Amino acid sequence: MGGRCRFLDSDEGAAYEVINADGRAPVLLVCEHASNRFPRKLNALGLSEDLQKSHIAWDPGALGVARSLARRLDARLVAAQFSRLVYDCNRPPEAPDAIAESGEFGPVPGNTGLSQEDRAERVRCLYEPFQQAVTAQLKRIRESGADPALVTVHSFTPVYKGRAREVQIGVLHDEDARLADELLRLLPGRCDFRIGRNDPYGPEDGVTHTLRRQALPEGMLNVMLEIRNDLIAEESAQDAMAGLLAGALAEALPGIRLLNHPTEGA
Secondary structure (H helix, E strand, C coil): CCCCCCCCCHHCCEEEECCCCCCCCCEEECCCCCCCCCCHHHHHHHHHHHHHHHCCCCCCCHHHHHHHHHHHCCCCEEEEECCCCCCCCCCCCCCCCCCCCECCCCCCHHHHHHHHCCCCCCHHHHHHHEEEEEEEEHHHHCCHHHCCCEEEEECCCCECCCEEEECCCECCCCCCHHHHHHHHHHHHCCCCCCEEEEECCHHHHCCCCCHHHHHHCCCCCCEEEEHHHHHCCCHHHHHHHHHHHHHHHHHHHCCCCCCCCCCCCC
């Protein structure tokens, strides 16, 4: 299967964006749920405007944090350009929730009853280019003579299915906990946020796919950061959170130099 995507118009752009593509830090930032944009031909998958803006469609605030991290660390960032409901780039094609048929608030009409051909088209047009872009940027860092680290940036809703989440920053890892361990050691001394390991999600929830695909096979330092989205609703809060995380990452990872002083404290 080749050529243009049937569900994307030619002016709607690529599946991903590379930000600060010439960044010199030995770290790659990834934001798989950066956008709540839907291809025009998919008619927002039949969702109301409110649901298109809600956390089921994207990770609010995550891109703002990731962009600020990229500036502070002089790091490259790969960010998805379409809603995770069209295809979740942090899930493999065989995962049932890679193209979710329902969310917290009910069914996703445009994802119901898709043919295998339709699913394959979403994989080809969104997942494969995104993950290939991540691979390519990691290769570029290696070619510069550095050992890259992979950091993925996400946000989560304070209340899910009626249950409040007390954790405010989640530090997630799969089998390799080296970078997560360092951040869990450093962050409590830098802020008053409630920080949790593999909370509110963990590997058993299938959320570490990008880490498993891109970092674990290469023995690469890696971590997934989850930030409660009420803490990063405004641009100033996103920048402050990035300052906190940048300072911790710069201490945890060799070879990183901050471009400006981080904002610390909650």
